[in-house]
């Protein structure tokens with residue numbers, strides 16, 4: 166399995182607080198059958214002001230530490246980017262990392278606020294697509310506007326956006342509303358991938374194996390395989406083909 170959304174880089178967002186915790190999270194993922202991970206720290210202006218340089222520095226630290234263990238996992242780094250008008254500037258400046266490529270477009274892991282869908286989201290998404298950037302919307306099931314109006318996701322799906330399910334939403338750890346919306350979207354097969362979005366050993370540990378079982382039960386095993394392995398592999402293969 167391949168995890169394309171996780172906060173395992175130490176001390177650059179609200180994820181792993183130390184190298185030891187980062188290694189423990191990677192070990193836990195490996196035990197569940199994860200063989201590749203793309204670390205996606207937050208880029209959230211004014212809150213987590215990460216950039217290519219800060220992400221690469223933390224990534225190198227973790228790679229060096231992992232090399233001293235016997236954990237067999239391949240690691241790359243990208244980011245989870247909070248929606249904002251500045252994204253356009255960062256894209257023009259080539260300052261945002263991508264989680265991979267799909268259908269000849271760079272895939273941007275795009276985070277909406279949890280409260281609502283900001284006005285202008287549709288225009289930003291059209292702008293990104295015109296720039297050959299394909300948004301993959303992170304955990305739409307956690308957005309409260311979508312929890313009340315699930316069909317408001319459809320303009321983004323119809324525009325071509327990918328959707329990423331967070332494993333802990335489906336397993337119920339985030340409460341009933343994200344779980345209900347994730348089940349609704351799963352039954353419609355609107356998600357492309359499931360990821361752990363893991364942050365720490367206590368708060369949201371990696372649970373991809375549990376999500377695989379839940380998707381198998383709710384839909385079928387083919388979709389569980391596609392969401393945990395085949396699709397994340399298609400998306401991220403361009404990253405793993407590059408030497409780190």
Ligand SMILES: [Fe+2]
Nearest residue numbers: 170172245362
């Ligand atoms: Fe995240």
